[in-house]
Amino acid sequence: MRSFLYAIAVGLVGAALLHIVIILSLPSFTGRDAYTRVQAFGETNRFFPLADAGDTLAPINDDPAMKTAVCAFSVENGPIRLFAEGDVPFWSLAIYDSASNEVFSMNDRTSVSGALDTLLATPIQLIALRKALPQELEQAILVEMRGEEGYAVLRTFVPAQSRLDAATAFLADASCEPFTAEQ
Structure with a gap:
């Protein structure tokens, strides 16, 4: 028994x-995981804003007090630089790998100058960059990516309708581009 x-x-x-x-x-x-859905938004290395709940053609942002943009990226061919600045009361960034595991997160309170300036790279790429750090990266936050692909989620707070234009401009001007050192 x-x-x-x-x-x-x-x-x-x-x-x-x-x-x-x-x-x-x-x-x-x-195929409905977050990374696959972000990849379906469009090309890599570009922030795509999420639409409000009323627009059914685009990916949906379900929080009316936040505006959100996402960018799928690959560091296979070189580092990716995320940059954004503007007059917004709060912003946050979360970086995920292709398995949707959070790799890094920060907000405007933890940034160097209040602007988003982050470089994503593989460990080998970071070693090469640190040997001769370009001047334009002196204030940037360097983030090590274990995998080669991932996505970034950039959010900004919209406390009142009067701040909507600034939040929209902040996300529209945000860049998620391959980094090339200016010689």
Whole structure:
């Protein structure tokens, strides 16, 4: 009787673990994971703003107090520089790898000058850059990407309708471009 109860308990625990694994891995099997959806917005190395809930043709931003833009990128051929500045009360950046694991996050309070200036690179690329750091990267935050692909989510706060134009301009002017050192 004791071994029968033990077998039932082990079977139930195993079934529960199997169900959890299946549920957590389902997005990657269906192609509806966050990275795949961000890639579908358009070309890489460009921020795409998310639309408000009323516009069904574009990806949806469901928080009316925040404006959001996303950029899919690849550091395979070189570092990617994220840059944005403007008169917004708050902004935040989150960088994810292709498996949607958060790699890095920051906001305007933790930036050097209040502007977004971040460089994403592989460990080898960062070593080469640090040997002779270009002057334009002296204030930039260097972020190491273990994988070669990922996406960035840039959000800004819109406390009142009067700040909407500034928030929209901030996201429209944000850049997510390959970095080339000016010689």
